[in-house]
Amino acid sequence: MNVIQVENLTKDYGYNRGVFNISFFVKKGETYGFLGPNGAGKSTAIRHLIGFSKPDYGKTSINKFESFAHYNEILEYVGYIPGEISLPQGLTGYEFIEMMKKLRKVKDDTLINHLTERFELDPAGDTKRMSFGNKRKLAIVVAFMHDPDVLILDEPTSGLDPVMQEIFIDYIKEEKKRGKTILLSTHIFSEAEALCDRLSIIKNGHIVDEFPLSKLKYADDKVYKVSLENEAEASSLKDLISHSDYATCSKQEKESLYVHVNDKDINLLLKSLSNFNVTNFSHEKLTLEEYFMKYYIDDIEFKGVSHV
Ligand SMILES: Nc1ncnc2c1ncn2[C@@H]1O[C@H](COP(=O)(O)OP(=O)(O)O)[C@@H](O)[C@H]1O
Ligand SMILES: [Mg+2]
Incomplete structure (x- = not known):
């Protein structure tokens, strides 16, 4: 069953800003990642899903409730951490809670107390004067206080220190085990890799790819570490590969090269290697970051990736 449904969502802010014809769904119990840099359109899509804004075109729903018309019902069973936290003026953290x-x-404070302790929130003091990190913790406690079935998290760890980021990720892993349906927007690859079952990559308001995380293990585009007898030989192989049209070389580490090749061209690579003294040939797992970068560099075939 699809808990979250977004169909052809369009919001045009002009000058190519906004989101354009976005469609995706999140099944019950699934964690879906929305991966994209600042300005890609993640928060815009999420604000429509929560029911804060009316689409120009298309529709969004949670548990079959159309978002904009059912804003109040949606907030009852959704835990939402906004990308930009704005808290009411003149309240302490305690009063806001x-x-x-x-x-x-x-009805009772058990979960609130647990969350306050776990995320080390200090609810004393005016919310307006709280540190950025403490505001974020307050938003976390408030988002989860009613034990909602659906979690919508818009860059939830921004402003948290690395230890607190880990605590947050562990909490979400537990929620995932409890069967929660989760939408997570992020630009942090490790966060997406740790939590998501499926992901989409969003660029300039468009979804440019959608895939299960497991695809990375089995992707057709592979990276091999090829070691040769010495550095000079590695340099001459690098030269050969950089003039070929079937593979690219992203990095040389002394006598080793990182070679990117698609499965369909593997024989061409193996043939050219037969003229060299290869001492080791191993498959390197493609990281989410490497996969993502092919959408965000001008030359789409990994040629710009120099940090494998
Ligand atoms: N209310 C708005 N009015 C005009 N432009 C907006 C508005 N909200 C967002 N934008 C623009 O839409 C684009 C997408 O923004 P946003 O959804 O916040 O991206 P992200 O959350 O991925 O960083 C950006 O260029 C942003 O400046
Ligand atoms: Mg945002």
Whole structure:
């Protein structure tokens, strides 16, 4: 069953800004990642899904409730961490938690206390004067206080220190095990790799690819580490490969080269290697970052990736 459904969502802010004809769904119990740099359109899509904005075209729903028309119902069973946190003025953290508790009809404090402790939130003091990290922690506690079935997390760890990021990721892993449906927007590859079952890559308001994370293990584009007898031989192989049209070389480490090749061209690579003294040939796992970069560099065939 699809819990989250986005069909042809379009919001045009002009000057090629916004989101254009975006479609995706998230099944019950699935964690879906939205991967893209700043300005790609992640928050715009999420704000429509939550029901904050009306689409120019297309529709979005959660649990079959059309978002814009059912904003109140959606907030009842969704835990939402906004990308930009704005808190009401003149309240302490304690008062804000109390306010949200009433709004969400939360009866007891067990989960709130657990979350406050786990995320080391200090709810004392005016929310406006809180540090960026503490504001984020407050948003986390408030988003999860009613134990919602659907979590919508818009770059949830931005502003958290690395230890707290780990604590957050562990919490989401537990929520995943409990069967929650999760949409996570992020530009942090390790976060997406740790949590997501499926992902889409968003660029300039368009979804340019969608795939299960497991695809990276089995992708047709592969990276091999090829070691030769000495550095000079490696340099001459590098030269040969950089003039070929079937493979590219992203990095040389002394006598070793990192060679990118598609499965369909593997024989061409092997033939050219037969003229060299290869001492080792091993498959390197393609990381999500490397996969992502092919959409974000001008030369689409990995030629610009120099940091394997
Ligand atoms: N309310 C708005 N009015 C005009 N432009 C907007 C508005 N909201 C977002 N944008 C623009 O739309 C693009 C996508 O923004 P956003 O969805 O916030 O990206 P992301 O969350 O991926 O960083 C950006 O160019 C941004 O400046
Ligand atoms: Mg954003």
